[in-house]
Amino acid sequence: MSAFSDKSFNASNYSKFRPTYPKTFYDALIKYHLEENLKEGAGKLDTLVDVGCGPGEAFLPLVSRFDRIIGTDLSQVMVDQAQVNFDIESKANETSGKGEFHVASSDDMKSVVNDGEVDIVLAAQCAHWFDRDGWFDEMFRILKPNGTLAYLGYVDPIFVGYPKANEIYEEMVYVTGNYLGPYWEQPGRSKLRNLLRDLNDKLLQDDRFYDTKVTYLRPDIEETPSALTIEQTMTLENYFAYGRTWSSSHKWMQAHPDTPIENQPFTIFYNRLNKAYGWTMDTKVKIAFRTVYTFARRIPK
Numbered sequence: 001m002s003a004f005s006d007k008s009f010n011a012s013n014y015s016k017f018r019p020t021y022p023k024t025f026y027d028a029l030i031k032y033h034l035e036e037n038l039k040e041g042a043g044k045l046d047t048l049v050d051v052g053c054g055p056g057e058a059f060l061p062l063v064s065r066f067d068r069i070i071g072t073d074l075s076q077v078m079v080d081q082a083q084v085n086f087d088i089e090s091k092a093n094e095t096s097g098k099g100e101f102h103v104a105s106s107d108d109m110k111s112v113v114n115d116g117e118v119d120i121v122l123a124a125q126c127a128h129w130f131d132r133d134g135w136f137d138e139m140f141r142i143l144k145p146n147g148t149l150a151y152l153g154y155v156d157p158i159f160v161g162y163p164k165a166n167e168i169y170e171e172m173v174y175v176t177g178n179y180l181g182p183y184w185e186q187p188g189r190s191k192l193r194n195l196l197r198d199l200n201d202k203l204l205q206d207d208r209f210y211d212t213k214v215t216y217l218r219p220d221i222e223e224t225p226s227a228l229t230i231e232q233t234m235t236l237e238n239y240f241a242y243g244r245t246w247s248s249s250h251k252w253m254q255a256h257p258d259t260p261i262e263n264q265p266f267t268i269f270y271n272r273l274n275k276a277y278g279w280t281m282d283t284k285v286k287i288a289f290r291t292v293y294t295f296a297r298r299i300p301k
Contacts, residue, residue, distance in 0.1 A: 017242040018057055019154065021124065024227045025293065026061050032213070032295045033120055033148040049118045049142065051106050051135075052126025055081035056089075059122065063089045066119075067097050072104040072112060079103055107134030113142045123151040128191040132202055140208045143298040149209060150296075151199075154230050154289035155192045157239070158220045161286070164276050166220070172269045173248070179265040183248040183255070195292040203296055212296040219288035231288040236273070237281040240266045 030045075045066050050059040053071030055078055063069065063086065071082045079101045086099035102112045106123070107130065121139050123130075139149050156173075159165035174181045191198060200214050217226050225231065234242075243249055243266055252265060261267055273279050 017238060017245055018054075019157075019230050019232055019242075019289065021058060021061070021152070022228060022230060023061070025152070028228070028293075029120070029122075029148070029150050029295065030065070032150075036146050036211070036297060037119075045119055047118050047120075049109075049113060049121045051109075051121060051123040052129070053082050053101065054078045054124075054126070056085040058124035060085060060089045062122075063097060063099070064093045064095045069097065069099045070113060070118075071099070071101040072106070072109060073101075074103065074105060076103055106130045107138045109138055109142060115141055116144050118142045118147055119144060120148045120150060125153055127151040127196055127199055128153060128188045130199075132199055136203065136206055136208070140298060145298060145300040147298045148295060149203075149298065150294065151196070152291065152293045153192050153196050154291040155195070156220075156290050157242075157287040158289065159285055160219070160231070160288055162277065165273055165285075168269065168272045168276065172265060172272070179268070180246070180248040180252055183251040185247055185251075189248075193290075195290060196294070200292070200294055203294065208299055209296040210299055212294065215293040217289075217291040217293075220290060225288065228291070228293060229288055230291050231286065233284055233286045235281065236270065236279055236283045236285060239285060239287065240270065240281075243269075 033045075047068045047070065048059060048062055048066045050056070050069065050071045053059060053073050054075075056071060059069055059071060059082075069086065071079065071086075073079050073082070082101045083099065086101070089095075090097065090099065104112050106126075121143060127135070143149065156169075159169070172179050174184075195216055200212075203209060204212050204214075215226075215228060217229055219225060219229055219231070249265070256264075270281070277283075279285070
C-alpha cells in the first residue's frame with residue numbers, strides 16, 4: 001500500500017493502464033441495491049462512497065447515477081488524480097452531481113462522512129489492505145439502513161489459452177526471488193490471491209449485515225467465462241505498461257534504480273514470451289483475471 005502513497009508513483013499511468021470493470025458489475029450492483037430499497041420507498045441514489053478510490057476507475061461509470069460521490073484514499077497522489085478524473089467525466093456527461101475527495105483511512109472517516117448518510121459503499125481492489133474489523137465498524141456507521149456494502153478484488157492476469165505464458169508469469173511475478181516476488185507487500189497480496197476469503201468469511205458471520213452474496217470467478221480453471229469476468233485484449237506493450245503499475249514493480253525499481261533496461265524484470269519477461277511464442281510488443285493477447293465480488297446490506301436498524 002505504501003507504494004501508492006509515494007509521491008513518485010505515477011497515478012496517471014495507474015489510471016490509464018489498469019483494467020476497467022464490466023458494465024454487468026454496475027448493473028448487478030444497482031439492481032441489488034434497489035431490490036430491497038424500492039420496497040422501502042428509498043430507491044433514490046443520493047450518496048456513493050468509494051473507499052480506497054485510487055484515481056477513480058471504479059466510481060467513474062457511476063458519476064451520472066449519484067447526486068454526490070465521496071472518494072477516500074490514503075494517497076494524496078491518488079486523491080488528486082481522482083478529482084481530475086471526476087471533473088473530466090462530469091463535464092463529458094454534463095452531470096450536476098458533486099464530487100469530493102479526501103485523504104482518509106478506511107476505518108476512520110468521521111471527518112468526511114456523517115452517520116447513516118450513504119446509500120452505497122464501494123471498495124474496488126483495496127479491501128485486502130484494510131483493518132477488517134475497523135472497516136466493518138465504520139461501514140456500519142456510515143451506511144443508511146439497508147444501504148449496500150460492495151467490494152471486489154481481481155488478481156493475476158491469466159493469458160487465455162497460453163498455459164506456458166502463465167507459467168512464465170508465475171515465475172517472474174512470484175517464484176523467482178530476483179524479480180518481483182519479494183517486493184509484494186504482505187499480507188495484502190496473499191489475501192488478494194486468496195480472493196478475500198478471510199474478509200468474506202468474517203462478513204458472513206457479522207449480524208450487522210445481511211443478504212450477503214459472494215461471487216468467485218476463476219478463468220484459469222473455468223471453461224465458460226462469466227458475464228462478470230474482468231477481461232481485456234491488449235498489446236503486449238500495454239500489458240507490460242500495466243505491469244509497471246504494480247506496487248511490486250514500483251518497489252523493485254526503487255531498489256534497483258541503476259539496473260540497465262535489458263536486465264529489468266519486464267524485459268526478461270518479454271524475452272521469455274518472445275522465445276516461447278514469437279510474440280512481439282505489438283502482439284495482441286487476451287487476459288482474464290481471477291475475481292471476487294461481494295455485496296451485503298446493512299441491517300435496517
